Amino acid sequence: MTRGGARRTREGPERRCIATGQSGETVGLIRFVVGPDGTVLPDLAEKLPGRGIWVSARREALDRAVKRSLFARAARAEVTVAPELTDRVTALLIARLIDLIGMARKAGGAVAGFEKVRARLASGPAGALIEAFDGSAQGKAKLRPLAADVPRITALSSAELGLAFARDRVIHAALDAGGLTERVLRDAARLSGLRMDGLGEGSSDHLAGGGPARKE
DSSP states (O other): OOGGGOOOOSOOOEEEBTTTOOEEEGGGEEEEEEOTTSBEEEOTTSOSSSOOEEEESOHHHHHHHHHTTHHHHHHTSOOBOOTTHHHHHHHHHHHHHHHHHHHHHHTTOEEESHHHHHHHHHTSOOSEEEEOTTBOHHHHHHHHHHHTTOOEEOOSOHHHHHHHTTSSOOSEEEEOSSTTHHHHHHHHHHHHHHHHHHHTOOOSSOOOOSSSOBOO
């Protein structure tokens, strides 16, 4: 299982991070390309044309790539890099994750709320357990034993998770296996890497911060 809850289901192509020099599967990296105007663009869907430039999904790695002009070195050309690129990528990943979870909800593959999540976990293996990082630790402690080895996603706040379910706030949610869940897990792992570094949290499966705990 990777950081943030994503599982490694099979070996994939390896790419080298321009900031750390380490090579690994693309699940832990973010792809960038240089646009026609020389601007460095994040390619979260990994579909844009052009030579890919890869950076580890860690805030410190992406900040280093920006500050040390590593994109220009990798592209072997002059490029334009937004100084706030790390925050921009973080915001894009938040939006992607909200959209994916919302799509899963509309397809009937996601539930929200403590009781619904508890019933879903009790009925059989789920694809993922989602916990808002600013939610009550007490409620999480009650659900985690039911989740067993189910991947946990802790990268979103209660307000952000609420957007996926058309509510003000959501603390607990669960996804069915299959469908969009693998994509959710991958983006959650990348977002978790960016956010945990920014908040100084060292745990691999829990993201602290984001305001006072709330009960759902």
